[in-house]
Amino acid sequence: MxxxxxxxxxxxxxxxxxxxxxxxxxxxxxxxxxxxxxxxxxxxxxxxxxxxxxxxxxxxxxxxxxxxxHPHKKKPKTSTSSPNNNPSSPSPAAAEFSVSAFRALSTEHIWAMEAPLRDAQWRSLYGLSYPVFTTVVDKLKPYITQSQLSLPSDYAVAMVLSRLFHGFSAKTLATRYGLEPYLISKITNMVTRLLATKLYPEFIKIPVSRRRLVETTQGFQELTSLPNICGAIDGTAVRLQHLPSETVNSSMYYSRYGFPSILLQVVADHKKLFWDVCVKAPGGFDDATHFRDSLLYNRLISGDIVWDKGVNVRGEHVRPYIVGDWCFPLLSFLLTPFSGNRTGSPAENAYDEALLKGRKMVEEAIGLLKGRWKILQNLNVGLSHAPQTVVACCVLHNLCQIAREPEPELWREPEENGSPPRVLENEKSFYYYGGSARQALADDIYQRLSSR
Structure with a gap:
């Protein structure tokens, strides 16, 4: 007693x-x-x-x-450093983000709110509007249910989206939601893997159909005055918060800017939608090496991807092509500028200016991607899960663009520099046809501009 x-x-x-x-x-x-x-x-x-x-x-x-x-239970102390392990009864610090609080917001009150207010609130929490959020949940729910996760599917998706949107670490999110950090990491890995595998084929597609190819090339022609552009390619270093101490060849992960990273390569259309995504190289690699190691390069150079929409430009047959900066190789299906500082002939400079307008679409798409999903500004997941997290954010980016979500402030990339890559032996014929097509396009656009 x-x-x-x-x-x-x-x-x-x-x-x-x-x-x-x-x-x-x-x-x-x-x-x-x-x-x-x-x-x-x-x-x-x-x-x-x-x-x-x-x-x-x-x-x-x-x-x-x-x-x-009959002793009374002591009132638990309010603490943000000791989260409750039981999701159904979160600590006071996590009460606002508990399952019951989320359920009340998402099911009881959400439809009573005005749509603009509702969606603004949802975007501030998860980076997208409520209708887009429910779309993601509906598409992932069958797979999450199969995993027998102890949390509701929509609650799990909401947690992961808040992490991707705000850039929270697993520890910070664990404190907020009253869960253990290892469980946050597990749920993040599961949801990002599902986004990167199950939803990727639906929302990231190469424009191979005639209708979509025509729509894309016409869209780029309105922007650039250049015919038959079907995409713009670029690479970006995604900063890693830290490298595991046991990482083999860790120096390969350090980019030219001095921080550890992995490389993301994307191809975007005129609407800033990605139609190809590749994350296969550490940050120390250059864009040309990463591109040549991608599935897209191998499919294009092998003729696996057939774009049946050639145009005749000053007697030269020009097939559909993507545009990139001088860090990529000049090929028949990838055209690059004549120079990086506009020091060419008038025709070459006119072409370079037009090409820049096309490349701007992919640069802005990357800026939107990193501006909306802030976790990509300082990736705080394990190295083995980093690629799927990046790809998952690209899938979500396309969802937001398709739904015409408000565009966030662009993340500004540092200026790139470097010299054009050397031509490989198996690329020589592609390089020759690419050079001929580029010169024909330059002469054509210069003549059209001069005759105005």
């Missing part, structure tokens, strides 16, 4: 003995009190024939005895 309770009981006993010395033993007093109460014949005799002190004492003693045998 608690020592303070015993001390209080002893003091009350001494008080009782002082008020009524005729009854000095606790056991006798208890017996006398019980028999008096039990007797139906003299209900008033207790108040008239004896002192009131025993009744007062034992009433207090009974109450204290009840409290001692």
């Amino acid at each position: 608690d020592q303070s309770f015993l001390l209080m009981l002893t003091n009350l006993l001494h008080l009782h003995n002082h008020l009524d010395p005729t009854t000095s033993l606790l056991s006798d007093s208890t017996s006398s009190y019980s028999s008096s109460v039990a007797s139906p014949t003299s209900p008033t005799s207790l108040l008239t024939s004896t002192s009131a002190a025993p009744l007062l004492f034992f009433t207090i003693a009974s109450v204290l005895s009840y409290l001692a045998t």
